[in-house]
Amino acid sequence: MELLQYFLDNLELLGTLTLEHISLVGVAVGIATLTGVPIGIAITKNERAAKTVLYIASIIVTIPSIALFGIMIPILSIIGQGIGYMPAVIAVLLYSQLPIIRNTYTAINNVDPALREAARGVGMSQNQRLRMVEIPLAVPVIMAGVRTAVVLNIGVMAIAAYIGAGGLGTLISRGISQSDPRQLILGAVAVSVLAIIVDYALLALQKRLTPKGMEREAAAT
Amino acid sequence: MIRLDNLTKVFDTPKGAVTAADHISMEVPSGEICILLGPSGCGKTTTLKMINRIVRPTSGKVFINGEDTSSLDTQDLRRNIGYVIQQIGLFPNMTIEENITVVPKLLGWDKAKYRERAREMMRMIAMEPDAFLKRYPSELSGGQQQRIGVARALAADPPVMLMDEPFGAIDPINRAVIQDEFLKMQQELNKTIMFVSHDIDEAIKMGDRIAIFREGKLVQYSEPDDLLAAPKNDFVESFLGEDRALKRLNLVKVRDLASEEIGLVRPDDTLDAALERIEAYGYVNSIVMVNDKRQPVGIINAAVARTTQGHCRDHYQSVPVVVTLDDDLRKVASLMFANDMTWVPCVDDDGRIIGQITQRAITHHLGSRYRAHSKGEGGAKAAEASPSPAIKE
Ligand SMILES: Nc1ncnc2c1ncn2[C@@H]1O[C@H](COP(=O)(O)OP(=O)(O)OP(=O)(O)O)[C@@H](O)[C@H]1O
Ligand SMILES: [Mg+2]
Numbered sequence: 001m002e003l004l005q006y007f008l009d010n011l012e013l014l015g016t017l018t019l020e021h022i023s024l025v026g027v028a029v030g031i032a033t034l035t036g037v038p039i040g041i042a043i044t045k046n047e048r049a050a051k052t053v054l055y056i057a058s059i060i061v062t063i064p065s066i067a068l069f070g071i072m073i074p075i076l077s078i079i080g081q082g083i084g085y086m087p088a089v090i091a092v093l094l095y096s097q098l099p100i101i102r103n104t105y106t107a108i109n110n111v112d113p114a115l116r117e118a119a120r121g122v123g124m125s126q127n128q129r130l131r132m133v134e135i136p137l138a139v140p141v142i143m144a145g146v147r148t149a150v151v152l153n154i155g156v157m158a159i160a161a162y163i164g165a166g167g168l169g170t171l172i173s174r175g176i177s178q179s180d181p182r183q184l185i186l187g188a189v190a191v192s193v194l195a196i197i198v199d200y201a202l203l204a205l206q207k208r209l210t211p212k213g214m215e216r217e218a219a220a221t
Numbered sequence: 222m223i224r225l226d227n228l229t230k231v232f233d234t235p236k237g238a239v240t241a242a243d244h245i246s247m248e249v250p251s252g253e254i255c256i257l258l259g260p261s262g263c264g265k266t267t268t269l270k271m272i273n274r275i276v277r278p279t280s281g282k283v284f285i286n287g288e289d290t291s292s293l294d295t296q297d298l299r300r301n302i303g304y305v306i307q308q309i310g311l312f313p314n315m316t317i318e319e320n321i322t323v324v325p326k327l328l329g330w331d332k333a334k335y336r337e338r339a340r341e342m343m344r345m346i347a348m349e350p351d352a353f354l355k356r357y358p359s360e361l362s363g364g365q366q367q368r369i370g371v372a373r374a375l376a377a378d379p380p381v382m383l384m385d386e387p388f389g390a391i392d393p394i395n396r397a398v399i400q401d402e403f404l405k406m407q408q409e410l411n412k413t414i415m416f417v418s419h420d421i422d423e424a425i426k427m428g429d430r431i432a433i434f435r436e437g438k439l440v441q442y443s444e445p446d447d448l449l450a451a452p453k454n455d456f457v458e459s460f461l462g463e464d465r466a467l468k469r470l471n472l473v474k475v476r477d478l479a480s481e482e483i484g485l486v487r488p489d490d491t492l493d494a495a496l497e498r499i500e501a502y503g504y505v506n507s508i509v510m511v512n513d514k515r516q517p518v519g520i521i522n523a524a525v526a527r528t529t530q531g532h533c534r535d536h537y538q539s540v541p542v543v544v545t546l547d548d549d550l551r552k553v554a555s556l557m558f559a560n561d562m563t564w565v566p567c568v569d570d571d572g573r574i575i576g577q578i579t580q581r582a583i584t585h586h587l588g589s590r591y592r593a594h595s596k597g598e599g600g601a602k603a604a605e606a607s608p609s610p611a612i613k614e
Contacts, residue, residue, distance in 0.1 A: 118310030120275055121375070122324050123300035132323075136314040211314030213357025 006182045014171075014190060021167035021194065025157050027176060028089040029149050033094035037142060039097075040104025041130065050105060057098040065091060065156050069163045088165030095156055098151035104147025107138030136211045143206035147199060154195045158187070168194065223272065223381060223413055228281035230267050241267040243437040244281065249430065251286075251380075252411040256424040259434035260460070265417045266307075268434070269383050272415065273302045285381055300324055303374030303382040303412070307389055309366050311358035317343075317369055318354040324377040335376075342372040345406060364395040371403065373412070382414045390424070400426060421461060425449070425468055433457050446472045466587050470550040475578050478586055479546065479567045483577040486510045486521060488534035495533055496526040509566050510537050515573040517541050517566060536555040543568045546577065553578055 007014070043050035063071075072087040081087070111134050119129045161169025168190050175184025225602040242264040249255040257265040270276040272283050274295050283290045290298055311320050318339045323526050325335035343350040346368040358366055367388060374382055388396045388403075404427065407414070423446045424431050433441045433448070441453040449469045452458040461468070484502035486495045488510060499508045499521075507520045510533050519537030531534060542556050543566050553565055557580055564579040 009243045018379060112308075112310075114306060114308035114310045115312060117275060118304075118306055118312070119301060121273060121304035121310075121329055123296045123298075124323075127298055128327070133312055133314070192550065213359055 003182055003185060007186060010186070017166070017168045018190065018194060021154070021169075021191075022198070024085070024088055024160070024165060024167055025092060025150060025153050028092035028157075029096050029146060029153060031067070031089075032093045032100055032149060033146055035093075036097050036100030036145075037104050037192055039044055040101040041108055041135075043101070043105055044108045054098075054102060054105070057101055060094050062119075065095075065159045066162070068094070069160065073163070075200065083163040083165075085165055087163055088160035088167075091160065092153040092156055092167045095153055099145040099148040099152070100142070101145075103148075104142050106139065107141035108134050110141075111137050127177070140210045142208060143202070143209055147202040147206065150202060151195050151199050153197065154191060158191045222251045222284075222286055223255075223415060224284040224287075224582070225268070225272075225316050226282040226284065228268065228271055228283065229279050230264075230271060230276060230451055231279045241436045242271065243554070245439050247432060247439060249413055249415060251413050254407065254414040254427055256428035257415060257417045257434060258419065258421065258424045258431055259440075261419065263434040264437040265434055266385055267437075269385055269415055272381075272383055273299050273304055275304075285369050296327075300328055300377065301379050301381070303377075303379040303571040305370050305374045305384040305387040307417075309363075309370045309390060311366055311369055313331050313375070315357075316354065317356050317358065317361070319343075320358065320369060321354075321372050321376050323373065328377055330377075341377055345375075347402065364391050364399060367391055367399060368402075375412075380413060382412045384414060386419070387416070389418075390601040395538055395540045396423075403427075419503065421468065421502055422471075425471055433460065438497045446505050455459070467551075467554075469552055469587055472584075473550045473586065474546065475548045475553060475567055476491050476546040478582045479576045479578045481576045483566060483574065485515075485574065487535050488512070488518075488532065488537075490533045492521070492529055492531055492533060492536060494528040495521045496523065497522050499526065504564065506562070509541050509574065510534075511574055514571075515575075516571075517543060517568070517574055537550075541566060543572075543574075545569070546575075550583055554583065 020056045034214055039053060043053050068091045069087055070198060073082040076087055076090075115133060115137070116129070119133045124132060157165070157167050158169035161167055161173045168187050171183045171187025171190065175187055177182065225245050225247050228242055228245040229240070232239045232241055245264075245268055247255075251379070252451050257268060259265055267276055271281075272285075272290075274290075285302075301320060312323070313316075315323070318336070320332075321339045321342050322335040325338055330338070339354060340350040343353060348365065348368060353361070353365075358369070361369065367390065371384075371387065374384075391399065400423065416427060427444055431441075431443060431445055431448050432439055436458055441448060441457050443451075446469060448457070449461060449465045449472070454463055458465075466544070484498045484504065486508055495508055495510075497503070502508070503574045505523065507522050509517050510519050510521055512518050517540065519539060520541045521533050521537055525536050525538075542552050542562070543559050544556065545568060556565055557563065563581070564577050566574050567578055569575050569577045
């Protein structure tokens with residue numbers, strides 16, 4: 001009861017922090033998609049490059065977020081951005097590369113060779129094949145990668161509150177430092193609920209972006 | 222016209238070089254269907270794919286209508302060659318209309334023109350445009366998809382078509398239907414077609430010429446009837462099968478072997494006269510009775526004629542089995558066996574009797590080609606070898 005009252009009292013703050021959180025993750029994963037998808041497509045042309053890129057991307061994911069923030073503080077301090085928005089976005093951007101690159105790479109590589117041959121056979125250039133056949137077919141899997149990145153990084157972004165990036169993590173960090181379980185719980189629950197809601201929203205988007213003729217197949221995956 | 226000149230493909234594999242096509246030289250005249258036939262792995266697909274450069278030749282040349290294709294841009298070349306792949310390969314993200322119009326679009330046709338073309342193609346393959354154009358491939362049956370695959374290849378009206386086991390993925394009944402439809406279309410379209418198959422019956426049915434491959438080499442290149450009558454070596458002979466003489470039955474029409482000579486009776490002939498005629502024509506069992514218009518109305522049994530007095534009109538039985546000039550010998554043979562007959566009357570479009578075809582004529586025809594060949598005189602056209610004067614129209 002007490003918790004509910006607390007929740008209602010702080011509704012406005014909660015709303016502000018949630019929007020902040022979403023915009024941080026949104027900007028970061030947005031940029032990550034713009035870089036990750038082209039990288040994922042590019043490495044389908046060269047197996048060795050693919051191995052290297054995917055290896056580096058997996059290593060990045062294994063770096064604990066706190067450590068990553070720590071590394072970035074001195075580096076970004078040079079341009080006066082050691083803490084706050086910039087390192088948070090960069091960290092999420094880096095973490096997002098793996099799911100997005102890997103899914104793009106796998107999806108493009110897994111396009112049915114028969115379709116690839118048909119596309120060549122009708123006389124499409126390499127770019128036309130990508131644009132008209134391979135990317136449309138890969139969209140569901142690429143979107144699944146974006147979803148993974150978003151959900152994963154909603155959690156990561158909560159920790160970014162420690163370097164002053166804002167977002168729902170602020171409630172958690174304050175709850176810990178002020179020994180206030182209400183704030184702590186509210187923050188934790190809000191992060192989880194946000195992750196679940198965003199995941200569903202993106203799933204709906206993924207379905208919309210899936211080419212119509214593939215809905216049946218996509219439903220099976 | 223497609224001409225292959227010493228076309229060769231050597232694949233470098235971890236296990237060493239594989240010669241998939243070894244100096245293939247052949248020519249397909251304009252408007253003909255050439256079937257590439259042979260056991261698995263003999264290089265049919267490789268040869269086919271070198272024509273539209275899906276596989277790059279190691280050496281040798283491809284000429285289309287006299288032009289050396291190696292000087293052409295790859296994309297241009299492919300847009301001017303219809304290509305039907307074995308796995309159908311319709312783009313699942315595109316509607317049927319988008320699939321069919323993909324080449325016209327790449328060629329820069331304007332929208333009104335390619336949309337009209339899509340409707341025209343649908344009518345050609347006997348599918349209702351309004352019902353199907355907006356659907357997606359996954360909403361179509363296998364046979365329908367196969368038809369769309371053919372329509373896609375034909376949409377830009379290319380002079381040359383490459384088809385890799387195009388009807389392989391459908392059940393035998395549907396396959397026969399699509400084969401027939403395709404042959405009918407080809408009669409109007411007159412495309413020059415290279416068609417891969419591993420089914421001898423399909424090859425005989427569809428091919429104007431058949432090229433038999435073995436281990437990357439072209440072993441024999443002949444018209445179907447010549448191939449069956451005169452296989453070049455043991456490999457071809459065993460590949461065609463022990464029943465290859467029977468397969469020839471499909472290729473020969475009643476028209477080629479029918480003779481005008483036939484014994485008939487009329488309703489007011491006496492049974493004695495009928496018996497005489499049965500013996501005179503060597504019919505053994507029976508003779509056909511016709512009306513004033515020479516249409517068959519029944520048969521007179523020899524046994525009845527022998528034991529009974531009277532007129533034919535009072536003693537005939539059942540309506541006899543007949544064939545038309547356009548039936549093939551396979552149907553004739555089947556009717557002969559089923560009805561225990563050694564001859565079958567032939568009728569014209571109005572059902573009037575114009576002659577007969579006999580078992581002797583058939584066996585003589587099939588046998589004569591082998592005899593002619595074993596004496597080294599092979600190569601004559603089927604009709605020329607027929608023993609009795611063939612009926613012309
Ligand atoms: N890309 C490739 N790399 C290496 N070897 C290949 C390649 N493609 C085909 N081959 C080999 O070339 C030979 C001929 O293959 P091809 O696909 O032309 O046979 P095919 O006559 O079409 O057989 P099928 O009836 O099974 O389709 C085979 O031995 C095959 O293993
Ligand atoms: Mg093949």
